[in-house]
Amino acid sequence: MAKVAREMVEKAGVNVDQLLELLVKNASAELTTYYYYTILRVNLIGLDGEGIKEIAEVARIEDRNHFEALVPRIYELGGKLPDCMKAFHDASACPPARLPTDPRDIRAMLQTLVEAERCAVRGYTHICNMTAGKDHRTYDLALAILNEEIEHESWFSEFLGEGPSGHFMRHGETSPFVSKFLK
């Protein structure tokens, strides 16, 4: 635990235990989404599915990166991950992104993907609001993750016909915002 770092955050007026619970819940959301996206990606097949497979894969890998980036901050602040995987899954800040009943229904697949991203966008916006100007390190991390979650949302939203995402897909690299926390 980084004792003084936690003390500074507490002194700035952040309820650190509450923040830690949120960070654990969001770490759970990232890892469980990585798991569920694996199943979604495998089932993105056929003429329609193949077109979405690559961005689903990028979102999947980046969500795992978010989990990896969140864990050190949880321990720095004196928190920990649950020792039971089921408890960790059930603590997720977002509902499970389960495979739709009909996996050939690409629109249903996209709805599942975009809803998962929207849940994440809400969650990290909230953490940013909670830590802005108070817990600089958590804010920096949450903002980096938020940037990537917003891009994921806009990719899937574009495929749903809600309008252009405004940017282009990744060129081989992943996590352009979060990678600095993974080095």
Place this chain on the structure above:
Amino acid sequence: MREITLDELRAADGHEGRPAWIGYAGRVYDVTESFLWQRGSHQALHKAGRDLTVELEAAPHGAEFVEGFPVVGQLIPRSTGGNTCER
């Protein structure tokens, strides 16, 4: 519509098998079955058994998330019994 007092709302806190109800804009909603309201707690910040009308204003989502839950009844803004006297 069924009338629900603040005491009844407070008792539905989602703990020990009790239902999880939340108040919003004069109505009481049942969130017991929601994945995001397990054990009467939502995102580490919000607790069941309370009127969350004011808290929702600061939430990163709109009222539509609450209004999608089953309505239990109408919240009566007055407690019954207890040790306090109304003035």
